[in-house]
Every structure is written in C-alpha cells, then in structure tokens.
Amino acid sequence: xxxxxxxxxxxxxxxxxxxxxxxxxxxxxxxxxxxxxxxxxxxxxxxxxxxxxxxxxxxxxxxxxxxxxxxxxxxxxxxxxxxxxxxxxxxxxxxxxxxxxxxxxxxxxxxxxxxxxxxxxxxxxxxxxxxxxxxxxxxxxxxxxxxxxxxxxxxxxxxxxxxxxxxxxxxxxxxxxxxxxxxxxxxxxxxxxxxxxxxxxxxxxxxxxxxxxxxxxxxxxxxxxxxxxxxxxxxxxxxxxxxxxxxxxxxxxxxxxxxxxxxxxxxxxxxxxxxxxxxxxx
Numbered sequence: 001x002x003x004x005x006x007x008x009x010x011x012x013x014x015x016x017x018x019x020x021x022x023x024x025x026x027x028x029x030x031x032x033x034x035x036x037x038x039x040x041x042x043x044x045x046x047x048x049x050x051x052x053x054x055x056x057x058x059x060x061x062x063x064x065x066x067x068x069x070x071x072x073x074x075x076x077x078x079x080x081x082x083x084x085x086x087x088x089x090x091x092x093x094x095x096x097x098x099x100x101x102x103x104x105x106x107x108x109x110x111x112x113x114x115x116x117x118x119x120x121x122x123x124x125x126x127x128x129x130x131x132x133x134x135x136x137x138x139x140x141x142x143x144x145x146x147x148x149x150x151x152x153x154x155x156x157x158x159x160x161x162x163x164x165x166x167x168x169x170x171x172x173x174x175x176x177x178x179x180x181x182x183x184x185x186x187x188x189x190x191x192x193x194x195x196x197x198x199x200x201x202x203x204x205x206x207x208x209x210x211x212x213x214x215x216x217x218x219x220x221x222x223x224x225x226x227x228x229x230x231x232x233x234x235x236x237x238x239x240x241x242x243x244x245x246x247x248x249x250x251x252x253x254x255x256x257x258x259x260x261x262x263x264x265x266x267x268x269x270x271x272x273x274x275x276x277x278x279x280x281x282x
Contacts, residue, residue, distance in 0.1 A: 130181050130188070133187070135152040136154050138151070140213055146217055147216045147219060150178075152199060156198075157195075165197050167196060167197040167243060168247070169247050170186055170199065170253070171201055171248070171252075171257055172201075172249075177207060186248065187200070190248075201228055201232055224255065225256065226256055226259055229247075233245060237271075237272050244273055245272060246274070249280075250279070250280045
C-alpha cells in the first residue's frame with residue numbers, strides 16, 4: 001500500500017508538473033505574439049533596457065527641439081525689437097510752431113478750411129490745381145470675402161502701374177474718399193516735389209461718382225481694418241517686386257497704416273519693399 005500510494009503521488013505530481021509547464025508555454029506563446037513577455041530572462045531584460053533608453057533618448061530629443069524653437073523665437077523677437085527701435089529712433093521730430101495770430105487750435109481749423117483752394121471763400125491768386133485735378137484711372141479690386149473697393153491712380157509721367165517709379169498709397173479719413181481736397185493736394189505735392197506715382201484707396205462703401213463700386217457685404221471699414229490696404233500692396237508688389245512703396249494716411253487712415261505696419265513687422269521692408277510712411281492725426 002505504501003508503494004502504491006507513493007507511486008500515485010509521484011504520478012499526480014508528474015501530471016501537475018506537465019500541466020503547469022503546458023500553461024507556462026501557452027502564456028509564453030500568447031505574450032510573445034502580443035509583443036511582451038512574462039518570463040524574466042536575460043534577453044527580455046536587455047530589450048526592456050533598450051526600450052527605456054530609446055524612450056529617454058526620444059524625450060531628450062523632443063526637449064532639445066522645443067528648446068531650439070524657443071531660442072529661435074526669442075532671437076526673432078529680439079531682432080524685431082532691435083529693428084523697431086532703430087526705425088523709431090531714426091524719426092526726426094519737429095515741434096509745431098504756429099503763427100503768432102493762430103495759436104488757438106479752433107482758429108487753425110476754421111482758417112485752414114476757409115483758405116483751402118477747394119473751399120476758398122475769398123478771392124485768391126493761387127492756381128486751381130485742386131479744382132482741375134483728375135485721376136488717371138480707377139481700379140476695381142475684388143476682395144477674397146466677396147466685396148469690392150476702388151483704387152484711384154494718378155501717374156507721374158507714364159500711364160502704367162508696372163514701372164519702377166516709387167508709389168505712395170494714400171488712406172483717407174472717416175467718410176472721406178479720393179475726391180477729398182486734402183487727398184488731391186497731397187497727390188499734387190508728392191508728384192510736383194518728389195516725382196512719384198500716387199494712388200488713393202477708397203475704403204469700402206466710400207467710392208463716389210458714376211463709376212463707383214457699391215458695397216456688397218455688411219462688413220464695414222474701421223480704424224483697424226487693414227485688409228484692403230494690404231491687398232493693394234500685394235497687388236502692386238506682384239506686378240513689380242522692385243517698386244518702392246510709400247504709405248501716407250491721415251485721421252482714420254493713419255491708424256490703418258500704423259496698424260498694418262505692426263502686423264507686417266520686418267516683412268514690410270524685407271518682403272513688400274515698403275520704404276517710408278507719413279501719417280497725421282493718429
């Protein structure tokens with residue numbers, strides 16, 4: 001009986017051993033197919049060590065790339081600040097000295113209106129360049145958002161806008177347009193004193209006359225609306241990339257010009273060849 005029991009126990013133990021071995025082998029096959037192992041042998045330890053090293057290396061590379069990007073952004077911002085400071089310090093300021101009889105600002109506004117050529121209430125011997133002023137061309141610009149605006153052109157000594165003659169783009173004030181006496185006076189001055197082509201952007205809905213373009217969308221212009229000015233600059237630059245562009249604006253138009261310069265940054269000179277700006281009453 002003792003031998004029989006002993007043999008039975010040994011047989012049961014042997015069967016249990018084979019059952020456990022079969023289970024372990026099945027688990028090994030399953031886990032190997034799924035991509036991992038539960039048997040802690042030397043090869044698995046090496047693989048796990050390599051995986052950990054790869055993860056650490058990948059993380060370090062990502063951190064390095066992020067650091068490089070941050071450094072590049074900081075260098076770019078520093079260059080922009082340096083360029084902006086250099087441009088700002090290049091401006092020459094002159095203190096306004098009114099005549100002794102016109103020190104009051106309201107008096108200056110009234111007299112400036114009375115004695116302008118277009119609104120003259122008294123006899124004058126000045127020329128009638130403003131009253132006889134005529135634009136050479138009106139260009140209709142289709143906008144990406146389905147609207148339209150007009151640009152009036154006055155050429156210096158040619159009838160094309162694809163030459164290398166410098167051009168000044170004028171932005172008018174609130175509810176004004178290209179027929180404003182101030183705009184015409186500015187164009188005459190730019191052409192007679194400097195020799196430049198001139199163009200005035202009529203903001204959306206501001207065009208007047210038989211050839212004016214009615215506004216198509218409810219989107220209105222405002223002192224921060226730079227889309228139409230930027231589109232005009234792009235149009236000029238595409239036709240003649242080497243052409244020098246100058247911007248001038250007064251009142252609301254001055255705000256539009258200044259904001260666009262802030263948006264463009266160094267691209268104003270580097271990409272679009274904008275070489276100068278003159279604004280008044282920002």
